[in-house]
Amino acid sequence: MTYTAANGLLKKDALALPSALTNFDQLFNDKTPALFMDYDGCLSPIVKDPEKAFMSDGMRKVVADLAEVCFTAVVSGRDRQNVKNLVQLDSLYFAGSHGFDISGPENLLTEPADAKEMLPALDQAQDILKEKLQSINGALVERKRYAIAVHYRNIEDEHVPYVKETVTEVLHKFPVLKEGLGKKVLELKPNLDWNKGKAVLWLLEKFNLNKATIMPVYIGDDITDEDAFAALQGKGIGILVGEHDEQTSATYRLESVDEVQIFLEKLLHYQQK
């Protein structure tokens, strides 16, 4: 099903999207890509332990090669330094904490949404969550500079409602924070008008990439990536990897992390022609 949402965005069922692989030849029309990618579920498969979400050597190689020929960024919900450590490529731009914390080659380091005053609330919320969830086997509270992820992937189903209620309670205590949803995770983020989509638009502007010769492309698998797909509607290409629980603003689809690698290899070949 396809429909136009109240805000004018075109939304589709993930399974109704055409494949970015079979339609590759129609995507770029001789334009140079500006590439934005999510990490978990896009560059690395979803696994039980967030610290063990590794990128394959093949994926790292093609991303490194692409960074030589076009603007290449990773836009992640993870802490910026954490995702940088996992990717291990200094030639890339990184937007961590869902876009609140950005770095790049040549000493770029910036927090464009100016969320610093939310840090005390995040610190206090983290302490309360750790204390309240310490007795729940498998619950994981992951602090990023500008977000807290409460993971429930590894807990018994019967404890999930308690975890969700606890997050809701903490959010009520700290109105400067808002909820974010992801794959078996609830997040607490600064209650500001900033997200992955705004970060992508900020990078396009900052690096003078809003030109007819450039085609922005964003690849991601999760609900937080929807902000970036929405930001690129009518301006670039949004590619959803797999599916999530909501309708999508992406325009194309890839089945899996393996298909992401095949797509990136095709993109490299196209860009080297």
Ligand SMILES: O=P(O)(O)OC[C@H]1O[C@H](O[C@H]2O[C@H](CO)[C@@H](O)[C@H](O)[C@H]2O)[C@H](O)[C@@H](O)[C@@H]1O
């Ligand atoms: O925006 P992303 O780069 O995709 O980050 C989104 C979240 O990814 C991580 O959690 C997810 O992946 C884990 C490893 O595969 C998985 O165990 C977890 O269930 C997923 O929610 C990361 O830990 C979070 O901080 C990111 O926000």
